[in-house]
Amino acid sequence: DGGITQSPKYLFRKEGQNVTLSCEQNLNHDAMYWYRQDPGQGLRLIYYSQIVNDFQKGDIAEGYSVSREKKESFPLTVTSAQKNPTAFYLCASSLLGHTEAFFGQGTRLTVV
Amino acid sequence: ILNVEQSPQSLHVQEGDSTNFTCSFPSSNFYALHWYRWETAKSPEALFVMTLNGDEKKKGRISATLNTKEGYSYLYIKGSQPEDSATYLCAPHNTNAGKSTFGDGTTLTVKP
Numbered sequence: 284d285g286g287i288t289q290s291p292k293y294l295f296r297k298e299g300q301n302v303t304l305s306c307e308q309n310l311n312h313d314a315m316y317w318y319r320q321d322p323g324q325g326l327r328l329i330y331y332s333q334i335v336n337d338f339q340k341g342d343i344a345e346g347y348s349v350s351r352e353k354k355e356s357f358p359l360t361v362t363s364a365q366k367n368p369t370a371f372y373l374c375a376s377s378l379l380g381h382t383e384a385f386f387g388q389g390t391r392l393t394v395v
Numbered sequence: 396i397l398n399v400e401q402s403p404q405s406l407h408v409q410e411g412d413s414t415n416f417t418c419s420f421p422s423s424n425f426y427a428l429h430w431y432r433w434e435t436a437k438s439p440e441a442l443f444v445m446t447l448n449g450d451e452k453k454k455g456r457i458s459a460t461l462n463t464k465e466g467y468s469y470l471y472i473k474g475s476q477p478e479d480s481a482t483y484l485c486a487p488h489n490t491n492a493g494k495s496t497f498g499d500g501t502t503l504t505v506k507p
Contacts, residue, residue, distance in 0.1 A: 300396035316494065325399075325484060325499035326439075341494070373439075381427035381488045381495075 286310065289374050289387035290294060296361075296368075296394050304359045304390045306374035315357035316375040318383065319343060326373060332357055361392065368394045396487050396497075397421060401498035408475050415433050415471045416501040418485030422466035426488040430459055430470055434481040442483075467470065475505040 287308040296302045297308025308315065314333045318326040328341030332351040351357055357376075361368045373390050375384040405421040408414050409451040413430045414415045418428070443452040456473045470486075472479055482502045487494035 300473040303471040318497070323499070325401075328494060328496070339494075341498075379445070381444070383429055383444055384431075384439075384486075384495075386440075388438055393431050 287376050287385050287387040289390050292355060294390055298394055299363045300365060302361050304372055306387060307355055308376040310359045310376055310385060313377035317359045318373045321373040329350045330366045349366045397496035399498040401485055401501050403501060405502040407504045408487060410476060412475050413473045414475055415469050418468045418498055420466050420487040422463060424489045425463045428468055428485060428487040431484040433484060453500045460462050477505045477507050479503060480505045
């Protein structure tokens with residue numbers, strides 16, 4: 284089935300460690316996005332990419348890094364520089380333009 | 396960062412009630428607006444994409460309207476059912492880059 288897959292569903296890390304969240308899509312979408320959700324808040328854009336080997340910062344990019352080496356994959360690294368990394372992370376993809384986004388199931392990251 | 400406001404933040408209704416909620420956004424540089432439904436333990440799913448002032452979209456008991464001149468969109472649910480319980484997110488696009496900004500959502504709970 285076509286879709287977007289995030290892994291793992293739950294992730295625990297010690298403070299000070301970098302951690303990479305996986306996002307893979309087989310929808311042949313050019314655009315991919317990473318969002319963060321905190322309790323009681325909406326989705327905030329971390330990074331997005333519209334083409335392989337290119338990506339742009341979203342509204343809250345500090346402390347995060349991404350890569351887009353393949354069209355299907357858009358991994359997000361939460362670095363030790365991110366002051367409050369514990370959150371729910373959603374990956375999405377879409378066709379180019381103002382088309383609907385398709386979302387993964389999310390990864391809940393807890394840093395202790 | 397685009398200022399997107401959704402109201403109310405939460406809503407509790409009885410089965411059979413009709414309800415509506417609002418998404419407000421800056422009226423300048425409008426390209427499109429998406430409504431998404433996010434059920435617990437699932438991924439957000441697109442309901443509507445709206446692009447033109449005066450747009451009205453309908454899917455079953457759910458409909459939406461758009462006023463780009465004054466910067467708002469309404470989502471209506473007629474005869475609410477328990478399965479309508481979810482968080483409804485709006486996401487206007489104010490750039491031609493395809494990325495959108497999400498509101499914090501309206502969480503609807505329909506009691507049987």
